[in-house]
Structure formats: structure tokens, C-alpha cells
Amino acid sequence: MTDLSALPPANACADIPVLRERGQREVFCGLTGIVWLHRKMQDAFFLVVGSRTCAHLIQSAAGVMIFAEPRFGTAILTDRDLAGMADANEELDRICVTLLERRPDIRALFLVGSCPSEVIKLDLAKAAERLNSRLLPRVRVLNYSGSGIETTFTQGEDNALKAMVPLLPATDDKQLLVVGCLADVVEDQFQRCFEALGIGPVHFFPARRASDLPPVGRNTLVLPAQPFNGETIRALVARGTTVLSAPYPFGVEGTTAWLAAAAREWDVAPGRFAAVTTPMIERARKGLERHRRHLAGKRLFMLPDSQLEIPLARFLHREMGMDPVEIGTPYLDRQMIAAELPLLPATATLSEGQHLERQLDRVRATAPDLVVCGLGLANPLEAEGFATKWSIELVFTPIHGYEQAGDLAEIFARPSERRARLRV
């Protein structure tokens, strides 16, 4: 597709039935988002107010390098805090002030709530207010929850961005705002592409510096780059912005449709759109081709984890020829995936939430060729003979846009390539 037309639907009815399940779930909490958020916002520090478990999670997920000065840490709540015997607020203020004295490069401090801070009802919004009265304008203190009681995995990013929305300055200028944390290399590619199409000004949220806040207003057109930032998008709508509905920029089709949604708003001529995108589409198609033979016709089962499952299943089905058996998502935000739903194959089961045992029974009964799941399930499933792919790789690797389409396909092709090599 090289023009501005809509994608041909695979399943004309977007109202496909959803299997809703509630029960034990196997998914990371929202603290995990700190790993990619701290890499993106280079003047931000993320202070988890939590337990040793939270500290272990975040350190092992981030693979801390001892030579680097990390921009995240955990203020550990001790038994005395949990029992209400110590004033956790006083201690938190002291830790924050000491931290910021040691790190003059920090301009934004995120206090991140956890299960323990939630259970003892430590009011981090009040703590942020208190600290701001001492630390502004040098440092802005914000707060959000990454607790496993309230959030799963990628919802941590949504909460962090939503906390920043009230701070965004106002503008009435026409502009594009791309929302969702993108690797710098991807942001640069999209920026060049928008420039070539004559679309602009373009801002990215979050920016590379948390203190660099993009302006928003009634002439701001919001283009979501990640499907899991629904609360942030709704907060931006409340600031007067308009959201462009499009599939997400995964694979050739998704990227083209995503760019076309912006191009229509800037009246980009179809000829110009084709001239800019065709060379990139051709390169991306070549990148996909060599992985297609490992993926075409293979049956796919996606367990609910990152909320990327629906757009990725669409890409794997339509461009790589895979046959999704079940597409699980932790939470189905219809507003955020309105343009994706009609592109899913009618034969796939779409499930929301999780009842782990029942879902694992369905994995065994359907015997898929590839299971996409969280880290905790991958090894047991491999031991049962299933090929698996860790969904966490999908949020740590640049996968958006034309240039990354081949890498995205490779992530899913690798397990079957490896198995094929082992069989030789």
C-alpha cells in the first residue's frame, strides 16, 4: 500500500466476540516501564517507594551496569514503616533531597508507588507537592503508581505520561504530537519521514528530556505510537486535542496507515506520499521476506502481557502469513485499538484478562507452533515442547516503523529458525 487509502479489512466486523477471563494472572507489574522510560528521559530519576522485592524486580529487569550511574532506585520501606512506627514521609523527603544533591543533572524526579506503599496508604501525591514547594524550579517532582495491584507491565508508562499531562504548556498552533515512548533511533526516523512529507511541527511525548514538555491545545493532533497509553490519550483529549485513529506503526502496512493518518490532516498529495514511502516500503518488504518462510502458515498463541498483542497479531497474520489461534490481551481498550480490530482474522479467539490454568489448557489443546508469553511462563512451556518468545523483548527492542520491520519479524522467526537448526 503506497497511497492514503484505508487498509482493506480482513474481518469487516470490528465487534468480534471477546472471551473475558478473571483469575490468576502471570504478568509483570507497572514498575517494569521504568526500564525503558529512564533510558528515554535522560534528565529523569525514578524512585520506587517499595519493598526489596520491587528493588530486585527493577534491578534484574534493567540489568544494572555497575559502572553506570543509574537513574532509578528504590526507597525501601522497612518493617517499621509498614507497622506505622516511623514517619515514612520524613524519611522519603530526606532521601529525595540527598539524592538530588548528589545528582545535579536530574531535572524530574518520579516517585513511583508500589504494592507496599499503596497498602500503607503512603500519599505520594502529597509527598510530590511537599517536595515541589522545596525543589522547584530546579527539579520537578511527579508521582504515579506502578503497583502490581493497580497496573500490569506497560500501564506503568501510561501512568507516568498521564502524570505529566497537566504540566504541558498550552498552544493553539496546529501540530502533531506522537504519544508513546519510542527509541531515539525510531523517533529520528519518523521525524525525517514527517519532514519529507511536509508534516509539522511534530513533537514526541515523552521527549528525550522530561523537562522538555511539548505544548498541547485544540489544534494539536495526537497520533498514538503505543496501544497501551489510553489514560494519557484521554487526559490529552481533556486538554482539547484530537486523536487520529490508525493502526500502529508495526510492519509495512501498519506504518504506512499510521503515516497516512497524519498525511491526510496535512493534505499531503498522494504522489508525494508515495514518493517518500515507496523506497522505505520496498526495503522493509525485503527485510520481511527472509523471515516469512519461517513464519507463514505457523499457528500463533499470544498470552496477555504487554498490550501489544493485537497490533502484533495483525502484523504477523497479514504480513507474515501466521495463523493466530488466540490473541490474549490484559485489557481491551477499544478506543485505542479501534483501527486494529477489523484487521484481525475472524478465526482467532480474542481474549481479555487471564485465568492462567484455563489458558494453559487451551495452549496444550491447540498445540500452536509459537507461544508469545511472559518470562515466567516461557521456560515451563519450552520444557513441555512449545517454542516460545518472551514478550518483554518487544518493549525493550526498537520495533516501530519501516526500518525495524525486519527486526520485528526476526524476533518471532528466531525460535523456529533455532529449532530448524537444531533438527539439522
Ligand code: SF4
Ligand atoms: S510493585 Fe508489587 S508486584 Fe511490583 S515488584 Fe513491587 S511488590 Fe511486586
